Amino acid sequence: GAVVSQHPSRVICKSGTSVKIECRSLDFQATTMFWYRQFPKQSLMLMATSNEGSKATYEQGVEKDKFLINHASLTLSTLTVTSAHPEDSSFYICSARDGRDQETQYFGPGTRLLVL
């Protein structure tokens, strides 16, 4: 089946620094990628939807200047958490949709961010 990878798997950073998380589709072209934030034992909160070559669409309440998303190619999307604060500590998950199958999303393993 399709595979989506994320890098890094976990990151610890100091407050005020920026962190970049990569999401790659390994064996398919992802025309659309989604970024989620997972809270413990809760639903995944959709942060933004990115389409290759265009600006991301952010959900209400998500600061686009703080969570920069770049979908520069059909296999790579990046999420940059700028000027990270402790409250940004969370589990970030990406998913990708194969351009040939609009119904299925493939989820990445997640990136655990801890801001000190």
Place this chain on the structure above:
Amino acid sequence: GQNIDQPTEMTATEGAIVQINCTYQTSGFNGLFWYQQHAGEAPTFLSYNVLDGLEEKGRFSSFLSRSKGYSYLLLKELQMKDSASYLCAVMDSNYQLIWGAGTKLIIKP
């Protein structure tokens, strides 16, 4: 390698009961999640099992057997709105989520 298996699609009748199975082989185990995802929406959390046994939450129940690498999600008194994809995900020893491909559940009147 790590692997999660669940049926691709299931069909059931409104008012009936359906059981969606999930088997897994992962490096370590730190819990198993079930999510519901309607088309075009973000996944909704249904359950989290880390100990063996059955956990009931309203019409939905989730069962886990760690020794067998097996879980199931049981949906009772099915309603048309239960038509959705159901995702099984296991958190491995590195606290990474390994996702199943999802089971598309179709409810017929």
